[in-house]
Amino acid sequence: MIDTDQIRADTPATSRLAYLHNAGAALMPTPVVAAMKQHIDLEAEIGGYAAADRESDRLEAVYRSVAHLLNAASDEIALVENATVAWQMAFYALPFRAGDRILTAEAEYAANYVAFLQVAKRTGAVIDVVPSDAGGELDIRALERMIDNRVKLIAITWVPTNGGLVNPAAAIGKIARAHGIPYLLDACQAVGQMEVDVEAIGCDMLSATGRKFLRGPRGTGFLYVRRALLQQLEPPMIDHFAAPWISRDQYRLRDDARRFETWENNYAARLGLGAAVDYALAIGLGPIEQRCRLLADRLRSGLGAISGIRLRDLGRAPGAIVSFTLDGCEAEAMVSSAAAAGITIGVSDPSSTRIDAEVRALPVVARASPHYYNTEAEIDRLVAHVAALAPR
Template sequence: MSFDLERLRAETPGVSARIHLNNAGAGLMPAPVLDAMIGYLRREAEIGGYEAAAENAARLDGVYDSVASLIGASRDEIALTENATVAWQMAFYALPFRPGDRILTARAEYAANYVAFLQVAKRTGVKIEVIPDDADGVLDPQALERMIDDRVRLIAITWVPTNGGLVNPAAAVGRIARAHGIPYLLDACQAIGQMPVDVRSLGCDMLSATGRKFLRGPRGTGFLYVRRELMHQLEPPMIDHFGAPWVALDRYELRPDARRFETWENNYAARLGLGVAIDYAHAIGIEVIMERCLSLASQLRDALAGISGVKIHDLGSRPAAIVTFTVSGFEADAVKAFLAAAAINVSTSKPSSTLLDATARALPSVVRASPHYYNSEAEILRLAAMVHSLVHGT
């Protein structure tokens, strides 16, 4: 599949009615994803849920291959989950922690992850420590190296945070973690689908991601990667008879693959849609997608920077396709509502979602616009024009 913007937009029903710049929240599903899910649900209605699953067994099983290919893993290292938070939690809570252990994380860590750190600290006495940033506001690998000692039990960071275009040096962190034999958990929710992801190059032991954002899959989908060598040392925090078959009256056996982190029941239509979304992205080309996303985000930052009263809050020298900004005199929610009235979808990011970073930078709620490859340059300029009209009352 070559990059044909007109055709890609024709295959995206949502662009006909709105300008969708909330792909960091949930991307618009392309028609093949929608068709696959509706077709599957129709079969469930026609012949029964179990029967539809049996009929589509090969396609459903192929989703593991699609995910593995997307991130450079093996299929036995992949678990499919109902969302990225569950994926992350299944990995994190499977790790053993003791009093005195240290968890190292990023300043821009996501709230769902950080409250889990706090809970484990409350339960076990572990210490949570934040890796310093460099002058550009990016996690500093040299500072991380200086923090390493034999009490570090886990390094867990968010690659691309929810509140801006910052891209943390995930691979550099991986090299340090691997050199010291420290488990490394990477939250790739905002990276997956907008940039290449290769778990071997990243050096992560565990990676969690969602299907609903830049992958353009359905909501209620996610996946977990666990490196095979570590996986065999971990027992999931919760199990059922799928992840741990009951083999004797007094004994269960964990599955030998990452599906030990799954449970028996799931949304098969959504799972199938996730696989189609991944295959759709593969057909376009992840490198092509990344360059297109970066180009549109850069164009948007340039356009907004030229409007008096607008401040952009993204960090790093080459930020990703998440553009955060504030408009002087207007709350973020008011800007969002103004744009929604003009059929432009954006989101807001509140300080509570990244409390460490928001506190350090005194950030208020910010407007978050996240373009994707199917957006047009005209849509980018339309958003900027509407912000300009809000500021100047025209």
């Protein structure tokens, strides 16, 4: 059972805002803010190097916390500046040649897809988009049919940025494992709102951010790389932390996932990330997922009853991102109007998921993303506000 009152007490802004923009950047709880402030104060008192030395045990514990969150081993975790860096370090470590195929989904995120395009331009690799099924999820049967010996990577976004779709990550993992194909999963919008178990999913690499549903600070992210694949990957860029310089003409890559890191880091932000992970684990990702889905379902139901609203979410069991449009009212105008009323939501531009947006002729959509610290009353406030904007 989630203690909503205590969690809201740990989130002071909830007394002023109905904050429903957690797919953008969630509100940090006070333990996260305190962890960061304390380390910054320590750096100011004794210097950055000495502060890192003094807090080395707590900094090391962040790896264990992230590993626990994902059901991974701590040596399979790299801590980096953001989810994009995490994803890029994994993707660009993979070797591609002319004719190699990359399989991805219709709702793939723009940052990932432009990287596919760059590698295709450089190497002659081919990008093949797996079609969606009738429910809007990646079509597992189509994926199976598309497998051949030229497929060198399956890379998908688990929960797209533009709506509540939850792609069948574990079913994809079974196919990837059966065929021995590396599987890279963008879990940016999934981590923090649902249970994530890399063993159950079967992914070889997973990238995520701290700032979204995990409620950590901006400028934090992490990468999971399965130990069995790790030794086969050389990062696209290294420094003397990732690969110690052991003789004049030789370096040696680290044996763990920290080969994807660099020496200099924002240690205050790392401690904030660790506090955010520990906070979520203490509540329990199972109860968090239940609460998120309950609130999102309530929001979809309420919005769906408004004349002129079009819900834009796909999937059989959508998650905690609710996308919608209102006839006669631009998404940006809805966001501005809601903000004036003390309700924070966001938008998703078609360019962020271009293939899906073109297939469905999507305009800019409004995007509300409730989290476990939200209340039913806040959901109803947004519904009432949008209803007041609807054409009569």
